[in-house]
Each structure stands twice: as structure tokens, then as C-alpha cells.
Amino acid sequence: MIQGKIWKFGDDIDTDVIIPARYLNVSAEAELAKNCFADIRPDFAGGVSVGDILIAGKNFGCGSSREHAPIAIKAAGIRVIVAESFARIFYRNAFNIGLPLLESMEASRGLSDADGEDAAVDLAAGRIEGRGQVFSARPIPDFMAKLIDAGGLVDYIRKEKIGK
Amino acid sequence: MSMTITEKILAVHAGRDHVLPGDLIEAKVDMALANDVTAPLAIKVFREIGVERVFDTDKITLVADHFVPNKDIASAEQVKIVREFAGQQGLKNYFEGGQSGIEHVILPEKGLVLPGQLIVGADSHTCTYGALGAFSTGVGSTDLGAVMATGEIWLKVPPTILLRYEGSLQPHVGGKDLILHTIGLLGVEGALYCAMEFAGGVISRLPMHQRFTMSNMAIEAGGKNGIMEPDETTLAYVAERTSLKPDIFRSDPDAQYEKVIDINVDGIKPQVALPHLPSNVRPVSEAGDIPIDQVVIGSCTNGWLEDLRDAASILKGRKISPGLRLIIMPGSPLIYKLAMQEGILETFLDAGAVIGPPSCGPCLGGHMGVLASGERAVSTTNRNFVGRMGHPESEVYLANPFVAAASAVLGKVGGPDEL
Ligand code: SF4
Numbered sequence: 001m002i003q004g005k006i007w008k009f010g011d012d013i014d015t016d017v018i019i020p021a022r023y024l025n026v027s028a029e030a031e032l033a034k035n036c037f038a039d040i041r042p043d044f045a046g047g048v049s050v051g052d053i054l055i056a057g058k059n060f061g062c063g064s065s066r067e068h069a070p071i072a073i074k075a076a077g078i079r080v081i082v083a084e085s086f087a088r089i090f091y092r093n094a095f096n097i098g099l100p101l102l103e104s105m106e107a108s109r110g111l112s113d114a115d116g117e118d119a120a121v122d123l124a125a126g127r128i129e130g131r132g133q134v135f136s137a138r139p140i141p142d143f144m145a146k147l148i149d150a151g152g153l154v155d156y157i158r159k160e161k162i163g164k
Numbered sequence: 165m166s167m168t169i170t171e172k173i174l175a176v177h178a179g180r181d182h183v184l185p186g187d188l189i190e191a192k193v194d195m196a197l198a199n200d201v202t203a204p205l206a207i208k209v210f211r212e213i214g215v216e217r218v219f220d221t222d223k224i225t226l227v228a229d230h231f232v233p234n235k236d237i238a239s240a241e242q243v244k245i246v247r248e249f250a251g252q253q254g255l256k257n258y259f260e261g262g263q264s265g266i267e268h269v270i271l272p273e274k275g276l277v278l279p280g281q282l283i284v285g286a287d288s289h290t291c292t293y294g295a296l297g298a299f300s301t302g303v304g305s306t307d308l309g310a311v312m313a314t315g316e317i318w319l320k321v322p323p324t325i326l327l328r329y330e331g332s333l334q335p336h337v338g339g340k341d342l343i344l345h346t347i348g349l350l351g352v353e354g355a356l357y358c359a360m361e362f363a364g365g366v367i368s369r370l371p372m373h374q375r376f377t378m379s380n381m382a383i384e385a386g387g388k389n390g391i392m393e394p395d396e397t398t399l400a401y402v403a404e405r406t407s408l409k410p411d412i413f414r415s416d417p418d419a420q421y422e423k424v425i426d427i428n429v430d431g432i433k434p435q436v437a438l439p440h441l442p443s444n445v446r447p448v449s450e451a452g453d454i455p456i457d458q459v460v461i462g463s464c465t466n467g468w469l470e471d472l473r474d475a476a477s478i479l480k481g482r483k484i485s486p487g488l489r490l491i492i493m494p495g496s497p498l499i500y501k502l503a504m505q506e507g508i509l510e511t512f513l514d515a516g517a518v519i520g521p522p523s524c525g526p527c528l529g530g531h532m533g534v535l536a537s538g539e540r541a542v543s544t545t546n547r548n549f550v551g552r553m554g555h556p557e558s559e560v561y562l563a564n565p566f567v568a569a570a571s572a573v574l575g576k577v578g579g580p581d582e583l
Contacts, residue, residue, distance in 0.1 A: 012353070012441065014547075016547070016551055017549065020556075021530060025231060025239040039551050039556040040550070062353065063549060064528075065202065065285075065287055065302040065303060066201065066202065067202070067304040068201075071205075085353065087353070088356065089288055096306035097306055143318065154309070157310050157313065158213060158214060161314055162314075
């Protein structure tokens with residue numbers, strides 16, 4: 001169970017606003033976290049706590065393939081992102097680095113003005129609780145669940161492919 | 165059973181007779197690509213996985229193109245990581261300095277990507293090579309690190325949206341306008357998780373560079389890839405660059421599509437995408453009176469020699485608007501040289517342009533043309549998100565090279581017919 005504060009974002013949040021390109025000359029996680037959402041939510045990096053939940057609208061993570069985007073979000077403390085839909089490469093990247101995503105139109109809309117409020121997410125059950133309501137998400141595909149269980153693609157490959 | 169070109173290429177690379185949309189496959193990779201921003205992370209992942217050598221020293225290409233020539237100490241350190249890794253591993257294709265250019269221009273130019281291949285790159289515009297009839301898609305650095313170690317990647321077979329273009333193109337209208345129009349039609353997530361297959365009489369008459377422009381921007385509609393069936397134009401392009409024999413795949417006539425969209429191009433005028441989404445498209449004639457501070461011509465979308473020719477045809481004998489900055493970024497050293505030999509660079513210089521090195525430069529707000537607050541640019545690049553070219557309060561307008569050049573002369577967003 002993931003429990004934390006909601007950080008609410010809108011539709012089409014692109015990787016350029018998640019982590020602007022001018023901060024891409026480094027790849028250290030803590031540095032990336034510091035500049036996460038610098039342009040559109042300067043209060044994010046300083047205010048987010050480990051376990052917080054990001055809720056967004058459609059097409060979250062569109063734009064470039066920079067893995068720095070999910071890394072920055074995860075390193076900042078977010079433990080799950082719930083959105084109406086995700087851009088494809090962001091979706092891959094997030095699961096590959098062990099940051100789970102849930103697709104739920106209900107939760108995205110039902111909690112659209114719940115910024116700062118508490119929420120809880122049960123990943124395995126695909127359940128999101130907030131505002132005294134319960135929302136359901138599309139189940140995480142088996143393969144993605146395996147990646148999350150393994151802790152990301154690196155550990156999955158070490159285990160499954162090269163037997164380390 | 166019938167399949168689309170995307171399904172056929174994926175099936176072959178997964179060692180299967182047949183795949184269906186939604187199938188999760190592990191596929192063999194023919195070429196893996198990363199750049200100075202994404203490779204350092206991929207190298208870190210490769211090391212974490214713990215194998216000694218990459219899967220194939222010929223099938224990995226690393227290109228330093230985003231922040232080069234190194235814009236600061238931090239970027240120099242990143243490039244150093246990539247250079248040293250390429251050296252240690254004995255990679256055949258590492259490009260930097262005068263050998264380098266923008267990745268999506270130099271890979272086709274050097275014949276490193278071929279029809280029928282499965283190509284993945286840690287750069288979202290890897291979809292560019294779909295124009296050759298390859299399955300080519302952008303992935304993340306972790307994916308790429310894993311590919312460098314194993315030569316394989318997990319992929320979900322996408323459903324395909326077929327886009328058929330018929331009719332005749334108007335003057336100063338080309339691949340850039342077709343794809344902007346299409347993104348306007350579909351929206352920035354209209355092709356999410358889908359393959360986009362571009363077809364029809366208009367595509368078969370398009371020159372190669374304009375096909376690349378279209379496939380390049382498939383990602384801007386959310387597409388996984390943007391593919392075209394190879395034809396004589398494709399094969400002639402490839403034959404000039406490599407002696408390797410390409411594998412030709414075509415969609416079966418009764419292949420299953422998620423959606424078929426027919427687009428008549430007769431009425432399409434030169435397009436512009438207004439801030440801050442590539443889907444915010446309208447004819448440039450309806451853009452209104454928008455004064456601009458900068459024009460950028462180049463990038464992996466429109467940094468081809470023919471694009472520079474198009475821009476030069478407008479700028480010949482003209483001067484850019486006083487106070488405006490026109491920045492030209494050729495896609496590769498070869499394009500730079502040919503443009504010089506053809507006198508195109510002289511035309512640009514006479515018009516008042518700055519000519520940059522073959523690099524991503526201002527396209528992603530990296531360097532060599534970053535915008536201040538409140539500034540506006542017309543650019544032949546592919547993204548106009550908030551802060552893409554610099555300050556979060558700057559604006560980017562996407563257009564083709566004719567429109568960009570005309571806008572530089574006019575000092576506002578405008579098309580060639582306003583000159
Ligand atoms: S030119 Fe722009 S879009 Fe193309 S690879 Fe470089 S930064 Fe990316």
C-alpha cells in the first residue's frame with residue numbers, strides 16, 4: 001500500500017517540463033530530482049515527500065525519450081503515478097526503472113482538484129482511495145508487474161537472462 | 165494470416181510466423197542507438213547488468229550531437245563517458261566532432277539503417293527510419309543498456325493506423341506540412357501506442373528527405389513508429405549508401421488496421437504549429453500578426469540538404485528582418501559541405517544568417533540559440549513545448565523551411581506568398 005499526498009497535474013505533461021533540457025547535462029538522480037517540474041511547479045522539488053502520489057490527466061510524459069524524467073520523479077519521492085493515459089516511451093521507462101504507473105480515468109477525473117490531499121494506492125489490486133472514494137485502475141500487465149517485482153529491468157535481466 | 169509491414173518485421177525479429185497487436189515479444193535488434201544525453205545512463209545500466217562485452221560491436225551506434233561541441237564542463241564529462249565506452253568496447257560506430265552530425269540524419273546518410281530492420285534508439289525521434297521501411301522506435305536508456313547487453317528488447321506489438329494521402333501538393337507544401345496537418349487532425353495522443361503507416365500516391369511521389377520528416381514526427385502524435393513501404397525511391401537511396409541488401413516487407417492487402425484515415429492533400433496549405441503543442445496547427449496564412457525574434461532552420465526534422473536548398477530559394481537576394489537572428493544548423497558535415505559547394509551557405513550569410521555546426525543546438529534549448537523570456541522563434545524543428553527552446557515564457561512556432569525562411573525576411577510568422 002502506497003500512502004501519501006497528491007500532486008495533481010493536467011493533460012499532456014511533457015518531458016521538457018518534467019525535467020527541462022538545460023538540466024540534462026548531468027545524470028545524477030539527486031540533481032535531477034532538484035529540478036523536477038522546475039518551470040511549471042517550482043514548489044514540487046522542495047515539497048514532495050517519499051511515498052507521495054502523482055495524479056495526472058491524459059498523455060503524461062509525452063515528448064522526448066529522456067529517462068531522466070521518470071528518474072527525477074522517482075528520486076524526488078513519488079512512488080506511483082496515476083493518469084488517464086501515458087505516453088509510450090515514458091511508460092516503458094517508468095516500469096524499467098521500477099516506478100509503477102496506473103491508468104485510471106476515474107481517479108484522474110475524480111481527484112482532479114484534490115491537490116495536496118491524502119490518498120492511498122494498492123498496486124496489486126489496482127485501487128486508488130482518495131476523498132473517501134475508491135477508484136479502480138486497469139490492472140498492471142503481467143510482464144510489467146514482473147519488472148516491478150524484480151525492481152526494474154536491470155534486475156529482471158540479471159535474474160532471468162544471464163542468471164546472476 | 166495477413167499482417168501489416170510493422171507486424172511482419174516484428175514477427176521476423178521475434179522468430180515467429182505471426183504476431184497480433186497486443187502480443188508481447190522479445191525481438192532481436194539490428195541497430196541500437198544512443199546520444200550524448202542518453203548514452204551515459206545506458207552505459208551505467210549496461211555496467212549494472214554485469215556483462216563484459218556488448219552483444220555486437222557493429223550493431224551499436226553512439227552519436228554525440230545534443231550538447232556538442234561540448235557546451236560546458238558537465239556535457240564534456242558526459243561525452244567523455246560515451247567516448248571512453250565506445251573505445252573500450254571497440255564500437256565500430258562512434259561519432260563525434262567533424263565525423264558527427266545529428267543522429268537521425270547521419271545514420272541514414274551513412275547507410276547504417278536499412279529497410280526491414282528492427283532499430284531502437286534512446287531518442288524519441290528514432291522513429292525517423294520508418295521512412296526506409298524499417299521498424300524503428302524510441303526507447304529509454306535502461307532499455308538501451310539492456311539491448312547493448314543482450315541484443316534483444318521487449319516490445320508490445322502495436323495496432324496500426326493507416327494514413328493514406330491522395331491528391332496533389334500545393335507549392336511550398338511538403339512532408340512537414342503533411343505531418344503537421346496529420347498531428348493537428350489526430351492530436352498529440354491520437355496515435356498513442358499505435359504504429360502509423362503512411363501510404364498513398366502522395367507518399368510514393370515524396371522524395372526521401374520529406375519522408376524522413378514525416379516519420380520523424382510520428383512520435384508527436386504519440387505513435388510508436390511511423391513506417392512507409394519501401395519503393396524505388398527508398399531502394400535507390402539505400403543503394404547509394406551501402407552494399408548490404410535490404411529486406412523488403414510490405415503490408416498484405418487484407419491486413420487488419422485499427423483505423424484507416426484518408427487525407428486529400430489538395431487543400432493543404434503551408435502549415436504552422438503554434439505554441440505549445442505540435443498539434444496546435446493551422447495554415448500559416450491564418451496565424452495572425454505574430455512578430456518574431458529568431459528563426460531556426462535545421463534539426464533531424466528539416467536539416468537535410470534539400471531543406472537548406474528550399475530555404476535558400478526564398479532567401480536568395482533577400483535580407484532577413486533587422487534585429488532578427490536566423491540560425492542555420494545543417495544536419496551533417498556532408499550536408500554542410502555540399503551546401504557550401506552549391507553556394508547555399510553564401511546565400512544564407514548574405515541574407516544575414518549565423519551558420520552553426522551540425523548539432524541539435526537550439527532545437528532542445530541546449531545552446532547556440534536559446535530564447536530569452538518573451539522571445540518567439542519560427543523553427544523547422546519538431547517540438548514547441550513550454551521552454552523547449554529556452555525560457556519557459558518563450559514561444560516556438562513549427563513550420564517547413566520555406567515558411568521559416570520567409571518568416572525570417574518578414575520578421576513575423578508568414579509564408580512565401582507574403583514576400
Ligand atoms: S535535432 Fe532536436 S529533435 Fe532531433 S535529435 Fe536533436 S534534439 Fe532531438
